[in-house]
Each structure stands twice: as structure tokens, then as C-alpha cells.
Amino acid sequence: MASPENSLDPSGSGRTRVGGIWAWLRRAAFAIVLLIVVLAAVLWFSRKEIAANVIDDALAQSGLEASYEIAEIGAQRQVIENLVVGDPSAPDLTARRILVDIEYSLGAPAIGKVQIEQARLFGSFKGGTLSFGALDPVLFADSETVTGLPAIDLKLVASGARLATDYGVVGGSLTGAGRLDDGFDGTLALTAPGIGTESCNAAELTAYGNLTIANGAPRFQGPVRLQGVECEGATMSRGAMLADLAVDETFSGLDGLLEVEAFQLGYQENSVGQVMGDVRFTWANELLTLMHELTGERVDTPFASLDRLQANGRLRSDTDFKRSDWSADLEGSGGAPAQGFEQALAPIKQAADGTLIAPLIGKFQRALGRAARGSAINADLTYRTRDGETALVAPRAFVQTAGGERVLALSRLSWKRAAGGAATGELTGNFITGGADLPQITGRMEQVAGGELALRLAM
Secondary structure, eight states, rough: OOOTSSSSOTSSSSSHHHHHHHHHHHHHHHHHHHHHHHHHHHHHHHHHHHHHHHHHHHHHHOOOEEEEEEEESSEEEEEEEEEESTTTTTTTTTEEEEEEEEEEOOSSOOOEEEEEEEEEEEEEETTTEEEEEGGGGHHHHHOOSSOOOOOOOOEEEEEEEEEEEEEEEEEEEEEEEEEEHHHHHEEEEEEEOOOOOOOEEEEEEEEEEEEETTTTTTEEEEEEEEEEEETTTTEEEEEEEEEEEEEESSSSSOOOOOOEEEEEEEEEEEEEEEEEEEEEEETTEEEEEEEEEEEEEEOOSSEEEEEEEEEEEEEEEEEEEEEEEEEEEEEEEEEOOOHHHHHHHHHHHHTTTSSTHHHHHHHHHHHHHHHTTTTEEEEEEEEETTTTTTEEEEEEEEOOOOTTTTTEEEEEEEEEEOOOOTTTTEEEEEEEEEETTTEEEEEEEEEEETSSSEEEOOO
């Protein structure tokens, strides 16, 4: 009986035994390769289902509720269509198509560039808080290591957004590309009909310009146009501003520089044909701080008109202007008396009628009228509002002729009106006249709300 060792190799050399092992290994290797090929084929044809599971897991980890369709899954690019994030009946984000590039390195594959086509983003800005609903956990991550905008290399094509705020609805479109947290560069167009508060609003606001993001802070540069502005009794027909606006990285503050040109402004019986100049402002913690250097042309008031008026000042106010303080230095030129000037002197003339000073009053009126033509004014003003109460204070003001001779000086001038009080308010102040054929008169005026003006004069 042959031994087991020689049953495979009659010569007893042992070569057939070794060759059999290699044959088995070849067959095993072929089977493994075949298995890998079959498994790869199964994985390839099932890649959408696998990718769907991966995407679902990623969405679940982010806390996002979303629906989508996988259009393409490749080694270097994945395409998702008809994305809906949030409640389908009122989504926070929709996108017609999303293309995601996959980048490979020594570690695990990572998301590279993301291209989003025809996206629509819906959000709100209320009570000082910016929100995009279901997207907030991703966009504004609450983490010690990750805050603000995500580090995504993003390209937006034909996309837009709608933001509901305490001041109205803002709609816009955006195209651009770059790192969303640092490096994005795009073009932004906005429209906001009826934007503002109940007491301060614009019939229409539009903006178009460059939107960039650096270190998580967005910045807009471009023209902003306003139509039909009404604000606490003040009006503006139209205006255009070259704006440079920067939002901080927490989206809780706004800094801006505006190069302003506005037309047909009015407040009660006062009007300005055109205003030009620069405005710098900061809005943070529900407080507006503003500094301006403005020049107005064709200024008309009930008492006088000016060809030109320059106002350099500062404003501090809450967002609804119920509590505000505005102070400014005013310089005007090209003055002329108006109908109110004659009306203001009427009580004085009436009181002096039939007395020895009546001729002096008439002479004073004529001389002051001549001196006021082409005159210049200079004044320090403060205007204050407190829950419906208004006050105007002029610590000093003077009028001088075109030749530089001072003819009228005012001091401690104050006008106040209580909330719901008489339209005339309360007026007090001191004045001095002289020069340019005017008599030297020192006086004080006082008027209680709804009452007549009382004057005390010394010559």
C-alpha cells in the first residue's frame, strides 16, 4: 500500500504536493478577486443606497430634517437634487441641485468644493437674533471650538434668500464663490418694500453690490437707494447712498459708512431741496450711534431761507427713535427773511402801536430785513426725544450780514413740547440785536404751550 506522502507524487520528490498548494492558492486568489469584483459591482450598483445612508447619518448627526434625491455618485463628485431642509410645507432651505467634490489625502476623504444651484434660503431677524430655522445648529454651531459660518468652499449659482425681520421683509439674490467663513466674494442684490418701523420707514429700499466675507464677518459695498421715507414726521422723496457696511462675526452688530445724496427732504414746515455728505454709524446692542458731515441746499423755514447749510453732528438713539439725542454745529449762508419773520415781529409792532417806540420798531424791522438778505448763520443745536416728548436747545446762535457784521445773537434758546401737548410748545430764550443800522436791543422771550409770546426788552 502506498504511503500517503507518495500518493500525490509517485517519484517521491514532493514537487506535486508543492505544486498543488500553489494551484490551490491561485484558485483561492482568483476566488477572492472574483469576490472583490462581485462585491465592488454590488457596491457600485448599490452606491446610491449606501450614499443615502451616509448622508442620512450625517444629517441626523447635524440634527437636520431634510429630503433629497441622489442624481450621481462618483469617486470624485456627488450630485444631489431637489434638496428640502426643514418642514416641507415651510422649508428653511431648498436647492435645485448640489454638486459636492470629494478630496482625497492620507486621511479619510473630505468634502471639497460645493456648488449650489437655484437655492432659496428662508430666515428671520427678530429681537436682535438671526435665525435660519433648522440650519441654525450648522450655521451657528454652539461649540467652544467651532463658531460662526462654516468653513465650506462654496459656489452659489442663481440663488436667493428671504429674511423676515422686525422691520419688514428683505428679499435678495446672491451669486459668488469662496470659503464661506473667510474668502467668499459675490454679488448681492436686495429689495425691501416698506422696510422700517411704524414711526420710521421707507416705501422701497434696494441695494446692489459686492458681498465679501473675511474672518467670519460679512461686508457689503455698493449703492443703496431709498424711496418715500417717513421718519418721526420727517420725509424724503428719494435718496442714494454709496454704502460700505460691515456685520461682525457674531451677526449682532453693524458698522457703516454712507456717501449720501438725498432729495426733497421735509420736516413740518421746513424743507431742504438736496442733501449731500458722509455718514458713519454703528448699530449694536439695540443702540444706534451716528456721526455726519452733511451739506443742504435750498433750505426753507417759516422764518428764513438759506442757499446752503452745513451740519456736522452726532446722533444716539434706540432703534425705534423713541429716545434719541442729536447735536450738531450749523453753518449757513445766503440767508433771506421769510413770511414767518414778519409774523414773529407782528406781536411786537402791535404792542408798540401808538407809543413813542413804534417808529423805532418799524425802523428795526426794515433794517433787520435788509441785513438778513445774503446773511450767514452759526448755531449749536441739540434735539432730544423722550417717549413722545421733544426738545430743541440752542446754547448759542448768531446771524451776521454778508459783510461779516453780527446783527443778532441768541443764547439759551429752548423749545419744548410734551407728548400730546400743543403744537406750539414752550419757547424761551435771550437775544441781542445791533449793528447794520439796527438799534442795540437786549431782550428775553417766553411762550407757554398754546399761549402768546411775551417779550421783555431793554434798549
